[in-house]
Amino acid sequence: MGEDSPAIVLLGFGAEGWGRALIAGAGLTLMVALAAMAIGTVLGAMLTAAQASRWRGLARLATVYGLVLRGVPELLVVLLLYFGAPGLLAWVAALFGLPSPGSPPAFLTGSLAIGLVSAAYQAEVFRGGLIAVPSGQIEAAMAAGMGPVKRFRRIIAPQVLHRVLPPLGNIWQFNLKDSALVSITGLAELMRTSLVAAGSTRRPFLFFVAAMVLYLVLTSASSALFRMLERRGQRWAGPA
Amino acid sequence: MNDELAFLAMTALAIARALPVTVLLSVAGALGSSGLAGVLVVAQATRLGRPIAQLWIFVFRGTPLLLQMFMVYYGLAALGPIRHGPLWPAFREPVFCAWLALTCCCSAYIAEVLRAALAAIPKGQIEAALACGMSRWTRVRRIIAPQMLRLALPAYGNELVMLIKSTSLASTITVVDVTGVAQLVIAHSYRTLEVFCLAAAVYLGLTAGLTALLRRLEAKLMEGPRR
Numbered sequence: 289m290g291e292d293s294p295a296i297v298l299l300g301f302g303a304e305g306w307g308r309a310l311i312a313g314a315g316l317t318l319m320v321a322l323a324a325m326a327i328g329t330v331l332g333a334m335l336t337a338a339q340a341s342r343w344r345g346l347a348r349l350a351t352v353y354g355l356v357l358r359g360v361p362e363l364l365v366v367l368l369l370y371f372g373a374p375g376l377l378a379w380v381a382a383l384f385g386l387p388s389p390g391s392p393p394a395f396l397t398g399s400l401a402i403g404l405v406s407a408a409y410q411a412e413v414f415r416g417g418l419i420a421v422p423s424g425q426i427e428a429a430m431a432a433g434m435g436p437v438k439r440f441r442r443i444i445a446p447q448v449l450h451r452v453l454p455p456l457g458n459i460w461q462f463n464l465k466d467s468a469l470v471s472i473t474g475l476a477e478l479m480r481t482s483l484v485a486a487g488s489t490r491r492p493f494l495f496f497v498a499a500m501v502l503y504l505v506l507t508s509a510s511s512a513l514f515r516m517l518e519r520r521g522q523r524w525a526g527p528a
Numbered sequence: 529m530n531d532e533l534a535f536l537a538m539t540a541l542a543i544a545r546a547l548p549v550t551v552l553l554s555v556a557g558a559l560g561s562s563g564l565a566g567v568l569v570v571a572q573a574t575r576l577g578r579p580i581a582q583l584w585i586f587v588f589r590g591t592p593l594l595l596q597m598f599m600v601y602y603g604l605a606a607l608g609p610i611r612h613g614p615l616w617p618a619f620r621e622p623v624f625c626a627w628l629a630l631t632c633c634c635s636a637y638i639a640e641v642l643r644a645a646l647a648a649i650p651k652g653q654i655e656a657a658l659a660c661g662m663s664r665w666t667r668v669r670r671i672i673a674p675q676m677l678r679l680a681l682p683a684y685g686n687e688l689v690m691l692i693k694s695t696s697l698a699s700t701i702t703v704v705d706v707t708g709v710a711q712l713v714i715a716h717s718y719r720t721l722e723v724f725c726l727a728a729a730v731y732l733g734l735t736a737g738l739t740a741l742l743r744r745l746e747a748k749l750m751e752g753p754r755r
Contacts, residue, residue, distance in 0.1 A: 364710070479594060
């Protein structure tokens with residue numbers, strides 16, 4: 289099927305076209321990357337806090353986490369979660385005397401895997417940003433009676449956010465591209481969809497080019513967005 | 529307990545046997561992408577090469593390496609000129625395709641690193657070299673290259689670490705590298721965690737070794753001018 293159809297029909301939105309599926313795949317890719325980024329930000333901030341913690345063991349654990357997750361291929365992490373999650377879930381369920389719940393949704397394991405790696409990189413970025421705030425300012429804020437939330441909102445965030453934005457933009461780009469690895473779990477994101485389309489129409493070149501174009505749209509649109517945010521950030525930060 | 533140890537030893541042996549593939553891909557990829565990155569940087573200085581180099585960098589940095597691998601291995605193989613041309617024996621080999629995709633992808637990242645290093649060299653130095661009557665080649669050899677090396681090394685090292693990690697994607701196009709073996713062993717034994725930890729240890733060893741090597745090189749380069 290489709291072997292003789294012209295490219296425009298195959299990529300179109302008609303009955304034989306894969307256009308709708310590819311766009312939906314791109315949307316799912318975006319969702320995976322967003323979820324991974326969010327997981328990475330939360331976990332990364334926790335790692336940064338842990339590294340600055342008074343408990344040596346906790347700080348060391350956070351450092352080791354960063355070293356390992358930045359030194360191991362992302363594909364390995366995705367595979368580990370994909371193959372390992374059902375067993376882990378069954379084990380946890382058995383602890384509570386429940387039957388095995390089967391495999392968790394591919395979206396969850398996929399974005400968790402990318403997010404775990406993202407966290408290691410984001411923690412480095414946050415650490416670098418925090419160094420930019422002199423400890424005297426934190427002490428002064430404490431002396432003025434500010435709580436941790438107020439301290440973060442008034443003293444740390446305004447000085448750190450515009451500094452961490454460019455490296456976070458880089459990490460976002462990597463998340464977007466790493467989300468293609470989730471395709472091995474069978475989640476129908478852009479990479480998987482293009483593979484399926486290539487397989488069923490026997491036109492791999494066409495569909496891989498289409499997927500490349502869609503990835504380029506995603507990456508260049510988000511880099512434009514980050515550039516805009518950076519300009520805003522500079523304005524908030526005032527003259528350097 | 530004994531069973532467990534025997535299994536671990538067997539897995540370690542299988543992974544060790546696949547290690548040369550990963551190392552070969554890393555070294556060949558590093559050489560290929562560094563050379564190509566040099567070409568891209570030089571091309572960016574010419575009127576004709578500039579748009580081509582920029583398009584190259586845009587495409588390879590903006591798309592996932594996994595997609596590029598599939599493009600080279602499955603996509604290009606479907607094209608007549610490749611399938612029936614003289615290059616088919618090479619494109620039939622998954623290792624070659626993995627190497628080609630790695631080289632193209634990493635060259636784009638390394639070219640950006642080199643370009644940034646080049647831009648960081650003060651213009652006055654080039655002008656001074658010109659004023660001294662240095663030829664283009666002397667200028668590159670005495671003024672530009674040594675400083676670029678020092679400026680680019682940390683970021684270049686990061687790219688090489690990325691490259692080592694990226695070689696694992698070759699397993700998706702049937703190359704039996706460390707990740708590929710790990711997947712095969714898991715498919716046979718269903719023991720996920722132990723096998724992945726062994727594979728992860730191999731990659732950690734490779735990246736940590738490279739990082740240590742680069743740090744020593746950096747220290748050596750830094751003490752250069754002070755003597």
